Amino acid sequence: MSISSSAQIGRHCVIESGVNIGARVRIGPFCTIAAGVDIGDGTMVGSHSVINGLTRLGRDNMIGPYSSIGEVNQDLKYANEATGVVIGDRNRIEKHVTIHRGTLQGNGHTVIGHDNHFLNDVHIGHDCRIGDATVIGDHSGLAGHVNISDGAKLGLMCAVHQFCIVGAHSLIADQSCVVQDVPPFVCAVGNRAFPIGLNSLSPVFLAADIHQQEVIRTLYDRIYHQGIPIEDVKKDVRRLTSEFMLVAFFHAFFSGSTRGIIR
Structure with a gap:
């Protein structure tokens, strides 16, 4: 267990042994940080959040209140294997976001890159792979094994079917349901999502x-x-x-x- 002397931990937190907490980390009150979690320098965790599993957070991330990172996934094949979540740097994860740990069938980790912005109530399913500089709108959800490429943007209340790819710099309109792969730079809308042109404003x-x-x-x-x-x-x-x-x-x-x- 390693907790930097410059870290600030709020009242009534539960910090299990085997946690690594970097410099200038701020953890709000009533949080639970489980054994095996690694939180990088400068990251902020909002109150009442839970970080579980073998989760590794990079530097300068912001985790909003009441979020759940690294919790047991909803894949019925999962049998409590040692899997986790890997999150890069400078991500902004708003309140009530859930990010599930990976499975052995998906190489063991849910992976998120750098400089992403997930708005309130977003769900990231097991084994998803998200690149850099993406935006996922309020109340949107990704099923397991979804791949969101660099620069893609999803509006609010979107759903993406398992194993789908959302291509780089594409744009998914509000309340769309994606059940097949979306090529790069494509704008899509609807349930089921269909193309309506190029994202020429990327x-x-x-x-x-x-x-x-x-x-x-x-x-x-x-x-x-x-x-x-x-x-x-x-x-x-x-x-x-x-x-x-x-x-x-x-x-x-x-x-x-x-x-x-x-x-």
């Missing part, structure tokens, strides 16, 4: 030169407007990846996509 898209933007528009047209077989689109992506940086997002997406794409 900062990454706006920062790209006109040639790269036009390539992304062409890929969207080939996928959704020209009726070209998806295997031919994949060949285009492989050919263009070395020349156009943004196409690499499509290459990574198609390399992992197994559920088919939204139509």
